[in-house]
Amino acid sequence: MIDLKLLQKDFENVSKKLQRKGVSAELIAELKAKNEALKEAKQAYETLQAAQNAMSKEFGVYKREGKDISELKARVDENKVKVAQAIEVQRQAQEALEELAMAIPNMPDDSVPDGEDEDDNVELKKVLIPREFDFTPKEHWELAEQNGWIDFERGVKLATSRFSVGFGMGARLERALINFMLDFNRERDFAEVSVPQLVNADALKGTGQLPKFEDDLYKTQDGLYLIPTAEVPVTNLYQDEILKAEDLPQKMTAYTSCFRKEAGAAGRDTRGMIRQHQFHKVELVAITHPDESEKIFDEMVACASDMLTALELPHRLVNLCTGDLGFGAAYTTDIEVWLPGQNTYREISSISNTREFQARRAKIRFKNGKKNEFVHTLNGSSLAVGRTMVAIMENFQNEDGTIDIPKVLHPYLGI
């Protein structure tokens, strides 16, 4: 959630920044008006309630002294009606404000380039030079089927489209990658955590998936949701807590399955395992002191990029433009891996600094001296496991369709 105090104090600036993110000026003005309306309603209620409380105290005195209370009770009863009305006004103002505020995205950092969509993202750097093929490289689904690694049809049989089944090396490689990634991250001081893969609505509100993106989530009959990313349970570990300054930063890594309806992606990446309803991902999450978040962001980007380098996978870093930036992010670096079969770079990791945006929603604070302040939260994939498999298949393929395994994974596969 954006800082409503800042909105009041520096309306022009906040408005300008949010408009870069596509929020209309009218909506921002409305947010300010609703915030002011709530403040007014609160003050009205509190004044009446203070009177009510004072009279109630008097009541005790009257009773003790055996005085006649009928006149006092009449006054109190009269005020009570007003209090009830004021509460209702405040409740409505609160609801109206929250509904609006929760649907407003984070302000993009000044460093975020303007742009419509992914075509306007700015390349920061390339790492490793893609290999030259002396044959036409195949796409991963062909290789996956040829090697018997992935069975797409049986995935559909068991569930529906966008599900797949791993067999043999297809299954083993997945597990090897997960272990490799977790070990790699742990060596860089990201502590491993194992978290629930179903969460409640509060957790999803905390990280920003709810209320706006409910359509993309699988929901159970008990009101729990399957997580779309480990970012949700890991970040919310500290929901509604006040951390000690010396406990920061909290750097964590977690492996989970991720579940997404991909509601807005009809027709995109329908073949292969680029865009599945269920996929595996190793995630990095950091909870930091505000002064430290940019430094740790760089660490996270380096961690994911170095992991790809260790896997010998060519990739590039791009700075997301305003149009491609996620709801909660102040700025994001995507890492795109080279896919020779598709002859293009595709996203394999996305690292974001949300600054206070999630911390304010999830009420994650720390003691800064005497004062409680919001932490900064960051998250990033390192890496999406399925897409890493895709990248390995396409980059390590031989002319006969066999696939080599990156050296760094050999110990994990007993080769």
Place this chain on the structure above:
RNA sequence: GGACAGUUGGCCGAGUGGUCGAAGGCGCUCGCCUGGAACGCGAGUAUGGGGCAACCCAUCGAGGGUUCGAAUCCCUCAUUGUCCA
């Protein structure tokens, strides 16, 4: 699934209708004491919101109700423990 018992501040723990945002203890902070420390003594020590401030509002697992007034009574839910199936 059923029965019973819990859920109070950083922690432990008292509190069954008003002076309770909450005794007492531990911990922590500051001061005194000391060559320095321990001990001892004194003061302070929840969170959010509003106000320059005095101060005001809210919060005792969550939500609702009774009442002029609820940590305390009633209802629902969550959760923990123990026992039963």
